[in-house]
Amino acid sequence: MQWPDLFDDDNVDDDDLSEMTRKYLPDTVVWTTDWTTGSLIEQLERNVFNVDPPFQRRSAWSDTKASLYIESLLLGCPVPPVTLAELPAQGSEGNFQYVVIDGKQRLTTLKRFALDGELKLTGLKVLRDLNGRSYSEVEQEPEFRRFANLPVRTVVLRNWKKDEVLQFVFHRLNTQTTPLSTHELRRALLAGGFTDYLDRESASSEGLQRILGISEPDYRLRDAELLLRAIAFVRYSNRYKGNLKQFLDTITRSANRSWSEPFARELDEVVGSINSAISAVYDIFDKGAFQRIDDEGQPSGRFNRAVFDILVMTFQNETIRRAATADPQAVRSAFTVVNRNPDFKRFISGTTKTPEAVNGRLRIWWKQLSSALELPYESFEQVQTW
Template sequence: MSQVAEFQYNEEELAEEFGFDDAQNESDSSEFNLKHISDIVVYGTDWTTETILNQLNRKNINLNPRFQRRDAWTIKRKSRFIESLILGIPVPQIVLAEKEKGKYLVLDGKQRLLTILQFYNKSESPNNNFKLKELEFLSNLNSLKLQDFENNPLYSQYLDALDNQTIRTTIIKNWQSENFLYKVFLRLNAESTPLSPQELRQALNPGKFTDYIDDQSIKSKGLKAIFTKQPDFRMRDNQLLLKYIAFQYFLPEYRGDLKNFVDKTSKRFNDEWEKKQDNIEETIQKFEKAVEMTIRIFGEDNFSKIWLQDKATYERQRNLSLLDTILFYFSDAEIRQKVEQVNKIKIEEAFKTICSSSPDFISSVKSSTNTITNTHRRLALWGKALQEVLEIDFNIPELINNHLVFSGFR
């Protein structure tokens, strides 16, 4: 039991390796009541593929169409997963959390579940009803899809084997804390590519605002520029947009716990969606204009990257904390208007100067990025540099008694 009490995860556990120096990591310092942990029930069951498909079709397992847009597996990988089920080759377990009786959230196995749904022609995604491809053992089934198995007696044995194959499924019941599910989620992914907890947040905090953010993250031109034209299957685009909105509205409430901060933002705007919709839509437009301005200043290849003076080049990876900082100021219409009047080279040079001459600035976007101190430090340092090059005055967030103080740019 002491192992559970001592377990914590930190920012490094969420570090991303796909073209980003990820400064969006969500650390959670919450402690748990050990009595609540001891009340949790975990048990395993061997559901067949057909049973799992039935649970998905009845919406008992939450795999909504919004997730299905974020398809991470190639057709080859999907095909070989189906091949493994047909042959009875062991596959990783599915892990579900029972939200209410008979209704489940997915903690591990979403891509496997999506593959089953797609192969059985029950999905709402582009890869629905895919043809098997590059199978390793059953090459005679290459180029076939579900209807071929159903209509040709030669293949019925394979479909029967697929339908009846058992998949180990672990179910967690009686959990009392969403934070516990986050920790389970991160542990499950500790030995594989880490995933963003935004995926779990959407399941735990459904609502019109949550749906709106997901829709906008798909449509956003700015996010497409940041995430190389495609919806990010780890939902970092969704997370980035949500964090942007949270900081636009509630910066003085930030206490260094990013996960809790954006969780509360989601819950608040889901509850107040009818009143806040117009304002949030305006905020999204500010985001798009801020990204557009950032790209115009730094170029498509270099925006949101740190300047390396010793190498006379920009870092290879994007830095999302740096991007947050730049977007914060470029979201203001008057600042953008002044930027239009200044040679963009001067702004870029001011940025290069702060990167090469301020170790505090670099530290604030590279290490422990979610602390209040580093959040304030990068906003204040870049804000002052921007004031000087633009030759205008505007308010910059202050740090007073370890609280961020900011009530608008003027």
Template structure:
């Protein structure tokens, strides 16, 4: 596959699962929306008191460079119009807000005041175009230098339009708002909203784990945490399929929301299993790197990283038994992988359209399992995934709703019945699963979306 330089954060399945309109309850648009003009000083106070939530994890994922932060502060000082901030009030905590739009602006303000975190905390102004006389000035300089008093007052008293959404019914509504706000040239990752809406021990843990993952840094060419949290999403997808594949509804957003909710709620039960799974993830990425070099989960002759392909590769390569069976067979694996993208193959079709659909998700896993089974001579089976394709019209919508209504049963369904449900429309033969499913604690029901 060659050793070309990794394609840093280039994805060819960037926004495959962001449309949630089919799941949006029409009643949710009755949320109360109000506009306020909060001064910069008021916003800093709200941030300091943690009423506006900017987690330490987010502050490490600083997307703006100092020159952009500086020009934003310059705009506040001279009174130029700036985009509005959009917040949603936390359902269970009146006066506490999550950020739907404006995180980088809020972080820039907090850091200029010297009350944030990260290497840019307390930064001095630079690259200014309107007030070059303020270059190299810090907030402390503005606050203490009598000659800069008018600039200091202008900055502190500058009003910023702040829109607050209250009484929202479900997270799909906030997700829709989030996407509508981010339809410009630089779209944001839904994982940012998931981290805000589903705080908990697991959410904190996976932020740290993704930030420190050598495997993710290698495949994405990262040196620092991804500001758009796509590194978290990659690890979350792996864990969700590892533990809950039999409940995949054909909608990635619902699947990941369910995984986060379950892991957060039952963290004491899942923590040791997740720690072990992440260790296997790292071993799997290391093994894939030995086989594919810097082109893991990329189509032949493409620099773009494909998460749907990676899901299939890492699902199997993270298993010690599979790595052992494939040891020393790298050349054959690469040859077989390239062949999957030739012509109008079913694998290629499952990668290029409706990649989040249950049928195509299963097809990718089933075909790759068959390929590495043939190479290794071992019986490697794909996970059983419920069918939500055209063969069962309407099942995708039902499964999406059901995934947040109940947890995985303590015991998996008998293999024959599960296989019958999982068989896609083209009647793909499915081998019986040879591995045990990770059960979820019986007798518990997940929280409704949006609960904190």
């Protein structure tokens, strides 16, 4: 399953980060060193690298892929560098910790193999006799000395002033490879009760998994970011100023600072309404859920985040949801009509992130749907009253 074929739009681009990056990137100090595999393992044991926050349960590498990385180290093959961002010194001893910008799966593999003992080598192509072996068993092999002493180029970013600088580096490092979720970095930098909540609730959401075409939590955290996006627009859309990344980051920081049991209970209600909205959209649109309608009047076949926004914001309201599920044909017809509207088409497939686009596509859709369901337009304007 290839993500670019399923999604109309990426969740971040350089334009989102350009202002902060141009201002603050020149102040960032780049330090390059060579740590051996053995020293990396020692740092992992001391929890110097932040590679094991709650979201790390979603491992991206299979045991075979992880084993092939270990085999490369055992053979002394060059491996890609690791890129880290140095966090301010913590505690009375002034110890530093590092956020992993690039190389998370490689370091996680070392941890699984050398420290946790949960990875047994499998699928090795050259050192076939080591298949089925654990770290303690490999320690006795002649290749182990090479493994422990192999230098791994490590790039450390110091003195960075804004999260956007790390986001830019993260995005650029992955431009030529499989795109990674920007929420991974947000999750590492903006830890707290709310980010844990997003991780937990998205992992149990069958609706989000259905959208992504998966049957378990997404290892790239796209489910968590979709839930964050839904909460942000359902609950805080009046605060949106045009920079989506900044909007989501601000909501996350604010929610982490405000985290409490009463707030969590309030969010439970919001998330429940979002999950009900997703279920209703599938009841109404079936396989065409959360897709724009093409020029032939057919669902495009690709998930569209702008469509996701307006449908979730609409159907999280119980009154509208009940009316819509009672007359799904009217809803489908109304959606087909708005997809012929030039402004609506532009707002969901062209310039999608401006306040004009966010508000414009919602108003056009609400006006058409209120007529189709014979509901007063005022009932739609009251949707965002959490």
